[in-house]
Amino acid sequence: MSVVSEAPGAAQPLLKVNNIEVIYDHVILVLRGISLEVPKGGIVAILGANGAGKTTTLKAISNLLGTERGEVTKGSIEFDGVSVESSSPNALVKRGCIQVMEGRHCFEHLTVEENLLTGAFTRGGDRQGIQRDLEMVYNYFPRLRERRTSQAGYTSGGEQQMVAIGRALMSRPKMILLDEPSMGLAPQLVEQIFEIVKQINEQEGVTILLAEQNTNIALRYAKFGYILESGRVVMEGEAEQLRNNEDVKEFYLGLGGEGRKSFRDVKHYRRRKRWIG
């Protein structure tokens, strides 16, 4: 449902973050005017180093900052044409926006299948539909079918990441916010998980906003990226354009140009000059 009329020729984005500021504990200013858009059906990446503000941005979108004594003090966030402010996190899940938290967060004492079923809690008694979607999740993640009766706490990190994504899918989302899916996983497994995320995007039409430190893989799967530093967007663009940008190559992809100074030497001066100053 959209209550905002569409501009002629321009599709209304599914998510619109407009110049938000976030403060923790009433005093710690963490996001300083972040704006971003995610088109319906797109894959968009939020990139940046440790502490840049990626997780805070995702939590602001899914309305989870309250539990951390954080609040959006300026700006606005609209999901599907409606402000997220007015929805509880549960209501947002019902409206189709769900976050997969960093670090997976499975219920360790439940089996893989029980974990997946918890993802359907906002759907009431739709038994047939839930069973059908469980099958869909197992088709995307055959490994989870094999492990369906295993206690989640005893599965591998990669399997737990699959459970977390599968559980999100069980809520029938329009958009999944994926926080650092690559964290702590071997490169081959990361590739496999991104490949499945891409399939989910293409085949189920689920829009993806992912936060990643792993710029390399994120820019291979996303269509558009935003680079955050100290709570600000310092660069944004089509993924291909970012991949070919000399500064991104040097600072985030570890591909220093010939004759260029080291990251540490030039970082402060050039970033300020080109991106912020």
Ligand SMILES: Nc1ncnc2c1ncn2[C@@H]1O[C@H](COP(=O)(O)OP(=O)(O)OP(=O)(O)O)[C@@H](O)[C@H]1O
């Ligand atoms: N609950 C909190 N209370 C106070 N400060 C916080 C809180 N959570 C995060 N911060 C601070 O906000 C800043 C941004 O953190 P955030 O977790 O959003 O960054 P990030 O880019 O996701 O980094 P990471 O990849 O390490 O998760 C950091 O300086 C962090 O210390």
